[in-house]
Amino acid sequence: MSMTGTAFQKCINPDCGAEFDCGQAIFKCPACGELLDAQYNWDKIKVPKKLSEFERRWANKSNPLDFSGVWRFRDLLNFCDDKYKVTIGEGQTILQQNDAVAEYADMRAGRLYLQYEGLNPSGSFKDNGMAAAFSHANMAGVSSCACASTGNTSASVALYAHSCGLKATVFIGSGRIAFGKLSQGMDYGAQTIQIQGDFDDCMRQVQDVCTKLGLYLLNSLNPFRLEGQKTIMYRIIEGLGWEMPDWIVVPGGNLGNSSAFGKAFYELKQLGLIERIPRMAIINAAGADTLTDLVNNKKLAWNNGKVDQKIIDNYYADLSARNFSPHTCASAIEIARPVNLKKCLRAIDICNAVCRAVTDEEILEAKAIIGRHGLGCEPASAATIAGLRNLRAESVIAPDERVACVLTGHPLKDPNVTVNYHKENQGKFSNPPIEAPNDIDEIIKMLN
Numbered sequence: 001m002s003m004t005g006t007a008f009q010k011c012i013n014p015d016c017g018a019e020f021d022c023g024q025a026i027f028k029c030p031a032c033g034e035l036l037d038a039q040y041n042w043d044k045i046k047v048p049k050k051l052s053e054f055e056r057r058w059a060n061k062s063n064p065l066d067f068s069g070v071w072r073f074r075d076l077l078n079f080c081d082d083k084y085k086v087t088i089g090e091g092q093t094i095l096q097q098n099d100a101v102a103e104y105a106d107m108r109a110g111r112l113y114l115q116y117e118g119l120n121p122s123g124s125f126k127d128n129g130m131a132a133a134f135s136h137a138n139m140a141g142v143s144s145c146a147c148a149s150t151g152n153t154s155a156s157v158a159l160y161a162h163s164c165g166l167k168a169t170v171f172i173g174s175g176r177i178a179f180g181k182l183s184q185g186m187d188y189g190a191q192t193i194q195i196q197g198d199f200d201d202c203m204r205q206v207q208d209v210c211t212k213l214g215l216y217l218l219n220s221l222n223p224f225r226l227e228g229q230k231t232i233m234y235r236i237i238e239g240l241g242w243e244m245p246d247w248i249v250v251p252g253g254n255l256g257n258s259s260a261f262g263k264a265f266y267e268l269k270q271l272g273l274i275e276r277i278p279r280m281a282i283i284n285a286a287g288a289d290t291l292t293d294l295v296n297n298k299k300l301a302w303n304n305g306k307v308d309q310k311i312i313d314n315y316y317a318d319l320s321a322r323n324f325s326p327h328t329c330a331s332a333i334e335i336a337r338p339v340n341l342k343k344c345l346r347a348i349d350i351c352n353a354v355c356r357a358v359t360d361e362e363i364l365e366a367k368a369i370i371g372r373h374g375l376g377c378e379p380a381s382a383a384t385i386a387g388l389r390n391l392r393a394e395s396v397i398a399p400d401e402r403v404a405c406v407l408t409g410h411p412l413k414d415p416n417v418t419v420n421y422h423k424e425n426q427g428k429f430s431n432p433p434i435e436a437p438n439d440i441d442e443i444i445k446m447l448n
C-alpha cells in the first residue's frame with residue numbers, strides 16, 4: 001500500500017516495484033520495462049462487506065453506472081472519479097446452464113455454465129475492458145488512441161472511441177481478421193491500418209507508434225483494461241448466487257483475460273469477500289500454443305515474480321529463427337508472443353491453473369455444438385469447450401465439478417468459418433444447405 005489516493009500503478013517485477021500515479025498513461029514500467037498493475041489502497045475504499053450488496057444496484061439501474069455490468073462493481077476498480085467514467089451499456093451478459101453442451105463435454109447435468117460475453121455492445125468481452133480503459137483515457141486527457149488487433153479489440157476500440165470523441169487508429173494483420181470484426185472497425189469510423197504481417201508484428205508496431213506519437217494504447221498491456229475485464233468473474237459468481245465455481249475455462253490469446261481473472265480472485269480473497277479461489281484452465285489453439293508449450297514443456301513459472309527470462313528469450317529467438325507465424329481457424333487467438341505472459345504466469349499461480357492446446361478440428365466441432373444447443377460463439381470462444389472435453393478425458397476435471405466457460409465473442413463475428421464448416425461438410429455436425437429447384441413439387445419432395 002502506498003502512494004496517496006485510492007489507486008496507483010505498480011510494476012509487477014518484485015525487483016523493481018516502481019509506483020506511478022494513476023493519471024499517467026505509460027503502459028510499461030519506465031524504470032524496467034515490465035508490465036504495470038493497477039493497485040488499490042483498500043483502506044481508503046468503501047468496499048461492500050458482502051458481494052451480494054452489488055446486486056442491490058440493479059434497483060437503481062436508471063443510473064448508467066449502476067446499469068453497466070462493469071461499473072456496478074466500481075468499488076473493486078476504483079481508479080478514477082465518476083465524472084470520467086464511460087459506459088455504453090457493456091456487461092449485460094448472461095450465465096447459462098447448458099446440459100446439452102455439458103453432455104458433449106462429458107460433464108454431469110447441471111454442472112456446466114456458459115458465460116456469453118458475445119452479448120456485449122460490440123459483440124465481445126473487450127467492451128468490459130474498454131469501458132475501464134476509456135475512462136482512464138478521459139482522466140489522462142488524451143485525444144487519440146490506437147491498438148493492434150486480431151479483430152475484436154479494434155471493433156471495441158472503434159465503438160468506444162467514437163462515443164468518447166477520440167480519434168482511433170487500429171492496426172490489423174493483412175488477411176488475418178474475421179469479416180464481422182473488420183466491418184465493425186470501418187463502420188464505427190476508426191482509421192484502419194492493414195499491416196503486411198501477423199498480430200505480433202502489429203503489436204510491435206503499435207507500441208512504437210504510440211510511444212513516438214503519444215497515442216493512448218488500448219491493448220491489454222493497458223492495466224486499466226484488465227481492471228474492467230475482472231468484472232466478467234464478478235458476474236459469473238453473481239450468476240451462481242455468489243457461490244464459487246470449481247473451474248473457470250478461458251481461451252488464451254494475448255492472455256489479458258486470464259491475467260485479469262487471476263487478479264480478480266486474488267483481490268476478492270484478500271478482501272475477505274470469497275473463501276476460496278477457483279481453478280482456471282487456459283486453452284490455446286494448437287497453432288498458437290506459446291503459453292502451453294512454455295508452461296507444460298519448458299516449465300516456465302511465476303516463481304514469486306522471478307520469472308526465468310532466458311526461457312522466454314530462447315523460445316522467441318527460436319520462433320524468429322524458424323520464421324514462425326501462428327495459424328489457427330480461431331483467428332482471435334492467433335498470437336505467438338502474448339504480451340501479458342508474465343501476468344498470466346502469476347494468475348496460473350493464484351488459480352492453480354492448467355494450460356492446454358486444442359486443434360482446429362476440436363474447436364470447430366465444439367463451436368458447432370455450442371451453436372446447435374446454445375446461443376453460439378466465435379471459434380476462439382469454442383476452444384473452452386474443446387479444452388474442457390479434453391480435460392475431462394484426462395480426468396483433470398471431474399464430471400460433477402462446477403465449471404464456467406467464458407464464451408468471449410459472438411457467432412456473427414466470423415461467419416466465414418461457420419459457413420465453410422457447414423457448406424463444405426468439414427465435420428460431423430455440419431448442416432449444409434440443400435440445393436432445390438424453383439418448383440413446389442420438387443421442394444416438397446425434398447422435405448419429406
Ligand code: F0G
Pocket residue numbers: 124148149150151152153154220251252253254255256257258332333378380381408409
Ligand atoms: N476470444 C476472443 C473472441 C478474442 O477476441 C480474444 C482476443 C481472445 C479470446 C483472447 O483473449 O487476449 O485476453 O487472451 N482478442 C484480441 C483482439 C487479441 O485483438 O481482439 P486474451
